[in-house]
Amino acid sequence: MTGAISDLSENTFDEEIGSATEPVLVDFWAEWCGPCKMITPILEEIAVEQEGALRVAKVNVDDAPDLARRFEVMSIPTLILFSNGQPATRIVGAKGKPQLLEELAPHL
Amino acid sequence: MSHHQVIIIGSGPAGLTAAIYTARADLAPLVIEGEPSSDSDQPGGQLMLTTEVENFPGFPEGVMGPQLMTDMRSQATRFGAEIVTAKVSRVDFSERPFSIWIGNPEMTEPTHTADTVIVSTGARSVMLGLEAEQRLIGHGLSTCATCDGFFFRDQEIAVVGGGDSALEEAGFLTKFASKVTIVHRRDELRASKIMQNRAFDNPKIEFLWNTIVDDILGESKVEGLAVRDTLTGEARTLAVTGVFIAIGHRPNTDLFADQLDMDEAGYLVTGADRSTTNIEGVFACGDVQDHTYRQAITAAASGCMAAIDAERWLESSSD
Numbered sequence: 001m002t003g004a005i006s007d008l009s010e011n012t013f014d015e016e017i018g019s020a021t022e023p024v025l026v027d028f029w030a031e032w033c034g035p036c037k038m039i040t041p042i043l044e045e046i047a048v049e050q051e052g053a054l055r056v057a058k059v060n061v062d063d064a065p066d067l068a069r070r071f072e073v074m075s076i077p078t079l080i081l082f083s084n085g086q087p088a089t090r091i092v093g094a095k096g097k098p099q100l101l102e103e104l105a106p107h108l
Numbered sequence: 109m110s111h112h113q114v115i116i117i118g119s120g121p122a123g124l125t126a127a128i129y130t131a132r133a134d135l136a137p138l139v140i141e142g143e144p145s146s147d148s149d150q151p152g153g154q155l156m157l158t159t160e161v162e163n164f165p166g167f168p169e170g171v172m173g174p175q176l177m178t179d180m181r182s183q184a185t186r187f188g189a190e191i192v193t194a195k196v197s198r199v200d201f202s203e204r205p206f207s208i209w210i211g212n213p214e215m216t217e218p219t220h221t222a223d224t225v226i227v228s229t230g231a232r233s234v235m236l237g238l239e240a241e242q243r244l245i246g247h248g249l250s251t252c253a254t255c256d257g258f259f260f261r262d263q264e265i266a267v268v269g270g271g272d273s274a275l276e277e278a279g280f281l282t283k284f285a286s287k288v289t290i291v292h293r294r295d296e297l298r299a300s301k302i303m304q305n306r307a308f309d310n311p312k313i314e315f316l317w318n319t320i321v322d323d324i325l326g327e328s329k330v331e332g333l334a335v336r337d338t339l340t341g342e343a344r345t346l347a348v349t350g351v352f353i354a355i356g357h358r359p360n361t362d363l364f365a366d367q368l369d370m371d372e373a374g375y376l377v378t379g380a381d382r383s384t385t386n387i388e389g390v391f392a393c394g395d396v397q398d399h400t401y402r403q404a405i406t407a408a409a410s411g412c413m414a415a416i417d418a419e420r421w422l423e424s425s426s427d
Contacts, residue, residue, distance in 0.1 A: 033255045034156045034174040038144035061258070074259045074329070074350075075146070075246040092246030094150065096143030096195065098211070 005047050006057045010064045020055060023083045023108060027058040028073045035094035036077040042097045053108050081107050112138045114418055115208055115222035116189075117196050118360075120153025121404045122394025123228035124180040125411030126418075130226075131187035133419045138220060139184065139191045140210065147251045149232040149360060151193060152177035154395070155404060157252050158273075159280055164404055176404070201225070201367045201387045223425075224389045224418040227364065227376065228411060231357035231395040231402070236268070240324040241353075248330025249351045253277040256350075257284045265350035266291055266333050268321055274354035275303040281352065282312040289346060291316045291335055316346075324351055359396045368392070375399050383414035389425070391417050 008016055008026065017024055027043055029036035047056040061068040061076060071080060071087070079091040081104060088107045091100065114130045116123045119141035130137040141151040148154040155161065158173035167176075185191060198213035200206065206225050207218035233251055235241050241249060250256040253267075257280060265285045267278040270292035278288045290307070295317045297304050307313050318338045325332040325345065333346040359375045361368070369377040369386040376397040378384060383391040393414035394407035 030258065032258075034152075035144060035146045035150065035252065035255055037174075038150065038156075042144065068259070072247075072329070074248055075250055075252075075256045076258075077146075077255075078246065093146035094144035096145075096193075099143075 005043060006055075008057045008059050008064070008067075010066055013059070013064070013067055016057065017082050018085045020082070020085075022053060022055055023081055023088065024055045024057055025104065026080050026082060027056065028061055028068055028071070028076050028078045028080070029058055030061050030076055033076050039077055039094045039100075042100065045097065046100070050108070054104070083107060109217055109219065109221065110138075111205060111221045112136065113223050113422060114138070114226065115140065115206075115220055115224075116226045116228060117199075117208070117363075118142065118153070118228035118230055118394070118396070119151050119181065119191070120155065120177070120228060120230045120394055120407060121180065122230070122396075122407040122411035122414070123153075123226070124177070124184050125408040126226045126228060126393060126415040127184035127189040127191075127411075128180070128187060129412055129415030130418060131184060131189040133415070134188075135419065135422070137189050137226075138222075139189055140196050140208070140220075141181075141191050141193055143193060143195045146255060147232055148230070148357070152181070153230045154233075154357075157254055158276065159254055161404060196363060199225070199363055199367065201364075201390050204389060206390065224391065224422055226383075226411075226414045226418055227368070227385070227390065227392040227396060228394040228407075228414070229360040229363070229396050230407075231359045233273075233354065234356050234358050235353055236321055236324075236355065238321075238323060240326075244324055244326060244330050244351075247328060248326065248349055249324060249353070251353060253280050253352050256352075257281045260285045260350040262286050263349045264289070264347065265352065266346055266348045267352045267354060268292075269354035269356070270294060270296075271298040271354065271356065272300055272303050275299045275307045277352050277354050278313055279303075279306060279310060281350075282310055285312065285350070287312055287314065289314045289316055289348065291319050291321060291333070291346075293320050293338060294318065357395065357402070359399075361396060371399075373399060383410060383417045389418075389421060391421075 155173035205221040393410035
């Protein structure tokens with residue numbers, strides 16, 4: 001599916017991030033987090049618009065607490081951009097689309 | 109550029125109530141709702157960061173803050189209010205129609221013009237103003253207990269403040285934390301009696317009275333809170349891994365500097381028992397002009413007043 005946001009689990013995370021040919025923006029989120037819900041439509045738009053340059057994936061911290069711990073996520077939403085399998089930048093807190101794109105631009 | 113009869117800036121209970129009323133009056137309001145953020149300056153406003161709202165009439169079992177705001181938003185769009193997710197970057201109220209910019213404020217042409225503007229930009233939570241806050245936000249320092257409480261399971265944390273929001277956050281955080289210390293600079297609370305009693309009865313909550321925060325400790329994550337007793341001057345460190353700040357709010361009025369009258373705290377000044385401002389055709393409602401009540405229900409009520417004031421003003425100015 002084009003521009004789709006994939007769900008990463010503790011089992012699939014390393015494989016998917018490691019094998020990606022483009023940078024992957026991972027959204028650490030949870031069902032009970034209001035600001036996380038606010039940015040979901042923005043991430044969906046970015047996934048479609050940046051297709052080919054960027055992939056978007058999400059990690060539910062309720063289902064994958066070990067991943068949250070491993071990347072020291074202590075606040076959600078946290079967005080981590082992985083480039084060549086390594087964290088390249090981290091955006092903490094919900095932001096508007098213009099600001100998100102501005103913070104991601106240097107890494108794309 | 110698009111022209112509207114009514115533009116509403118802000119989308120908390122005040123702005124959305126104004127939207128419901130002006131939409132039902134066939135004024136096709138445009139609501140500029142703000143942009144997502146993790147503090148209260150976001151679409152839906154302060155209620156987006158709360159959990160259970162127990163004092164909004166009509167919900168005997170209570171209602172979740174974000175749900176209440178989602179419902180108010182749907183109610184506004186149902187009657188034809190148009191909502192854009194964006195932040196206003198500049199306003200010009202010096203001539204009519206009024207001009208409003210979104211995005212680059214330097215553009216010569218405004219994004220929208222309006223016959224009347226209803227300002228309902230609300231208030232946002234105040235931080236302590238420490239350098240450490242920039243470094244540690246998201247790394248143990250939080251402005252959103254509902255977002256981040258989860259990460260402090262079985263840990264000891266501190267809540268700074270003494271009002272309803274401080275006690276609500278502290279109560280919520282005891283679901284996760286092993287101990288919550290409320291650090292308050294006075295020896296009594298501003299919070300409502302019911303919230304106070306709940307906090308006093310909660311075995312996981314401890315109070316540190318007459319205490320101010322000197323610093324938040326830790327390089328890459330919160331490792332402690334440096335506090336000082338205001339009576340004895342004694343300084344000490346609280347060993348906490350999380351700090352939640354709930355010391356009060358400041359109105360979001362920077363946009364209107366030199367255009368709308370404000371009091372010394374930055375709240376917009378409105379006419380007695382009215383929503384009028386110093387500029388004819390510009391109305392204000394909700395927390396942006398209310399430093400007394402600051403409740404969801406009073407914000408909604410004043411949003412209704414602003415809508416009716418705006419509607420009557422439009423009628424009288426078109427005669």
